[in-house]
Amino acid sequence: MIPAAFEYEAPTELAExxxxxxxxxxxAKVLAGGQSLIPLMKxxxxxxxxxxxxxxxxxxxxxxxxxxxxxGALTRESDLEESAVIRDRYAIVADTAAVIADPIVRNLATxxxxxxxxxxxxxxxxxxxxxxxxxxxxxPRGERVIPIDDFFVDTFTTSLAPDEIVTEIRIPRAQAxxxxxxxxxxxxxxxxxxxxxxxxxxxDGKGSVATAGIGLTNVGPTAIRARHAEExxxxxxxxxxxxxxxxxAAAAESQPVADLRGPAEYKRDVVRVLTTRALRRAxxxxxxxx
Amino acid sequence: xRVQLTINGASRxxxxxxxxxxVHLIRENLLLTGTHIGCxxxxxGACTVLLDGRPVKSCTVFAVQASGRTVSTVEGLEQNGxxxxxxxxxTKEHGLQCGFCTPGMMMTSVAxxxxxxxxxxxxxxxxxxxxxxxxxxxxNIVKAIQxxxxxxxxxxxxxxxxxxxxx
Numbered sequence: 001m002i003p004a005a006f007e008y009e010a011p012t013e014l015a016e017x018x019x020x021x022x023x024x025x026x027x028a029k030v031l032a033g034g035q036s037l038i039p040l041m042k043x044x045x046x047x048x049x050x051x052x053x054x055x056x057x058x059x060x061x062x063x064x065x066x067x068x069x070x071x072g073a074l075t076r077e078s079d080l081e082e083s084a085v086i087r088d089r090y091a092i093v094a095d096t097a098a099v100i101a102d103p104i105v106r107n108l109a110t111x112x113x114x115x116x117x118x119x120x121x122x123x124x125x126x127x128x129x130x131x132x133x134x135x136x137x138x139x140p141r142g143e144r145v146i147p148i149d150d151f152f153v154d155t156f157t158t159s160l161a162p163d164e165i166v167t168e169i170r171i172p173r174a175q176a177x178x179x180x181x182x183x184x185x186x187x188x189x190x191x192x193x194x195x196x197x198x199x200x201x202x203x204d205g206k207g208s209v210a211t212a213g214i215g216l217t218n219v220g221p222t223a224i225r226a227r228h229a230e231e232x233x234x235x236x237x238x239x240x241x242x243x244x245x246x247x248x249a250a251a252a253e254s255q256p257v258a259d260l261r262g263p264a265e266y267k268r269d270v271v272r273v274l275t276t277r278a279l280r281r282a283x284x285x286x287x288x289x290x
Numbered sequence: 291x292r293v294q295l296t297i298n299g300a301s302r303x304x305x306x307x308x309x310x311x312x313v314h315l316i317r318e319n320l321l322l323t324g325t326h327i328g329c330x331x332x333x334x335g336a337c338t339v340l341l342d343g344r345p346v347k348s349c350t351v352f353a354v355q356a357s358g359r360t361v362s363t364v365e366g367l368e369q370n371g372x373x374x375x376x377x378x379x380x381t382k383e384h385g386l387q388c389g390f391c392t393p394g395m396m397m398t399s400v401a402x403x404x405x406x407x408x409x410x411x412x413x414x415x416x417x418x419x420x421x422x423x424x425x426x427x428x429x430n431i432v433k434a435i436q437x438x439x440x441x442x443x444x445x446x447x448x449x450x451x452x453x454x455x456x457x
Contacts, residue, residue, distance in 0.1 A: 002311075008308030034350060104421070107344045
């Protein structure tokens with residue numbers, strides 16, 4: 001399959017990329033890893049007149065923990081997966097990176113692209129919702145830090161302005177007695193999730209849930225935060241009863257639709273089961289386990 | 291647009307449209323048809339090549355993106371008439387049936403063994419999970435990669451007897 005023709009630019013400076021994007025009058029698409037954009041172009045579902053390739057810009061790929069955790073938008077999923085700080089301190093993010101597409105796709109796919117593409121089936125969004133992350137964007141008017149709850153507007157639609165580029169993901173620093181997990185059910189490696197569930201817990205001194213974050217993949221027009229499920233946990237000991245109540249709530253507030261991956265009722269039950277499993281793993285990790 | 295890349299050690303140039311995919315540059319402009327096109331949708335991995343040493347699906351990269359970079363394809367594995375250990379492994383362990391997925395499987399295997407000389411069976415299976423074999427020949431493919439891993443380690447031990455002997 002051959003994409004429609006386009007003009008190609010590969011600036012070496014971010015400011016130049018922003019300038020070119022701003023001057024394109026909405027006709028340009030930003031190319032990061034290209035593992036979603038290029039297939040869309042081959043199917044002619046996307047036919048941008050201009051491609052602005054970010055891959056020649058240095059300094060956009062990094063994982064740093066100073067204060068909060070900062071992940072450069074052009075960080076490849078495979079580098080995220082192998083990052084020691086991610087593996088040791090942000091297991092939920094390592095879980096997520098490890099189940100995106102397949103290992104070859106992960107050599108090119110980027111974190112920024114995964115988020116900016118805003119596919120409800122992409123895996124990072126649910127995890128970032130659970131972690132109360134922020135998306136950093138740069139445009140002609142400067143830098144903007146967008147809370148993740150305000151980022152996803154609809155399927156393939158974010159609150160980014162047409163001339164803004166995602167430059168970084170920020171995640172609150174991992175605290176003692178906190179932990180999370182991401183669990184995805186897929187038909188086979190490389191497929192989109194039937195359902196994915198991200199769960200993150202912060203326990204207090206008594207072992208009760210101080211804060212809970214639960215994000216759901218591919219059961220709504222965007223990745224969605226399961227707020228009722230979070231409320232079902234807050235202030236309670238994360239025992240089987242509380243987890244079961246949260247899992248029921250998450251299933252109830254999920255919005256699955258029937259497709260070739262199964263009927264809606266089935267997916268709703270998968271939300272319940274995966275929420276239970278993700279919460280159990282989150283509790284174990286918050287208590288110092290793997 | 292003019293693209294220049296190093297492919298299997300040789301510098302090559304071509305004048306291409308930006309929309310030309312890397313796999314088409316490799317097969318149609320550079321006439322290296324060892325790299326296959328399977329699904330054309332980033333799923334099967336038949337088009338896997340190494341871009342700066344890392345496996346990528348060349349049906350999902352624009353040729354212009356590879357300009358100034360290094361590409362390795364299956365044609366570059368054999369050196370001076372001697373098969374690469376991975377090719378030898380696929381031969382010895384019959385790691386193929388129809389052979390269509392084989393170039394991609396081998397390029398993924400080469401990259402795996404460069405990063406991890408002694409992968410476990412699970413690590414091998416995970417590494418090739420983006421390469422599909424429609425003949426379902428995975429058992430022998432895994433054996434082929436294990437064979438290559440063993441011969442590469444033996445060859446290295448022979449080359450560096452002093453370090454190999456040390457605890």
